[in-house]
Amino acid sequence: MMNYIEREQLISVLYRHRDTQSVKVLTGVRRCGKSTLLRHYADKLLADGVPERNIFVKRFDSFDMPLGYSAEQLYRDLRNAAETSESGTFYVMLDEIQEVDGWEKVVRRLQTREHTDVYITGSNAYLLSGELATYLAGRYVEVPVYPLSFREYASYVAQRSIRESQDQSFARYMMFGGMPGLYSDGAPEDLNQTKAQEILSAIYESVVIKDVATRYGIRDLATLEKLSRYLFATSGNLFSTNKVVGTLKSAGIGITNLTADNQIDALEKAFIIYGCEQSRLRGKELLRPQRKYYPVDNGFRNLAHGFDGSDQGAQLEGIVYMELRRRGYSVSIGTLPDGEIDFVARRGSEKIYIQVTLNMTDENTRARELAPLQKLNDAFPRMVLTLDHFGLGVTDEGITIRNVVDWLLK
Secondary structure, three states: OOOOOOOHHHHHHHHHOOOOOOEEEEEOOOOOOHHHHHHHHHHHHHHOOOOHHHEEEEEOOOOOOOOOOOHHHHHHHHHHHHHHOOOOOEEEEEEOHHHOOOHHHHHHHHHHOOOEEEEEEEOOHHHHOOHHHHHOOOOEEEEEOOOOOHHHHHHHHHHOOOOOOHHHHHHHHHHHOOOHHHOOOOOHHHOOHHHHHHHHHHHHHHHHHHHHHHHHOOOOHHHHHHHHHHHHHOOOOOEOHHHHHHHHHHOOOOOOHHHHHHHHHHHHHOOOEEEEEEEEOOOOOOOOOOEEEEEOOHHHHHHHOOOOOOOHHHHHHHHHHHHHHHOOOEEEEEEEOOEEEEEEEEEOOEEEEEEEEOOOOOHHHHHHHHHHHHOOOOOOOEEEEEOOOOOOEEOOOOOEEEEHHHHHHO
């Protein structure tokens, strides 16, 4: 029996946009929970009293969907369903819509129909580019869907009355990540390396083949796979195309800078990696900013490392980065003339500087992590996130030192 993991925050976002004219576009990496979220939302609408015939749901990557299902067929099915619906709003939920050629025109027509509330999902940023941007300019709202946050995972563990400490739960989350498929058909405590490797490898291969190679016509799958695994394994390191091309060439893999850039762009558009660019905090702008890349989920980083648990500092950094994105921040790397701040997070007029470290108990580590934050002279909050349980609080300079697990759960 499949377990549903509650995602209350995302459901509340959908409710907030319910019955508005804008098309709701749910985006995110394949298998991050978009389909289940949409199905659960439909169940919520039924519980609210919406007639079943007023909810049209189709998942276009399912086994039951006929091969060659066209936009014309979709349009006919929608018209038939709308004609037999009852009075009130007609809810349309089109899952993995990018599988249907010409879907954009159908969605545009739906958007102009009165009393029609439209939700679509997709696993590629192509969904929000090209013709859709033309047809729906200013008429859609994007709802990013990510793998489970630690807060969602911890809530699921609590519901199952699993006897383990918060630190034990976080250790499992840090190792295996939050892809819902890891936990949907069994107890979290039964998850092991073999099972995680099977599930994550299947997801990874599906993304690389369907959402990257097929979508962008990439034939050299071997190079694409090596490049993506390299990015996973080295996440948290400053990245330049010259460096990665040189590394791959030294391993006997021939690749040009242009090919590497194009493949990285395709991986980003499939939402399986995210780039975080340097930004200068003082003085002139960087002429050629470098980036750090983070996998959408920590499980993919550890998959690339064979789950050996190496470089936990980089793992923790990736978890914090994705959580900041999940909370709606735009994130960059703060670059000073003689130092670096892990993350500069912006959301509207809000800005916060964040350092991430495994611990602050060693005096040298503490001094190193605090130094860049101490050099800032604006009034925005400064914070260090650590796995420590002791030595937390606020320094004399006003820098908050906080346990990262507590922060993730807030």
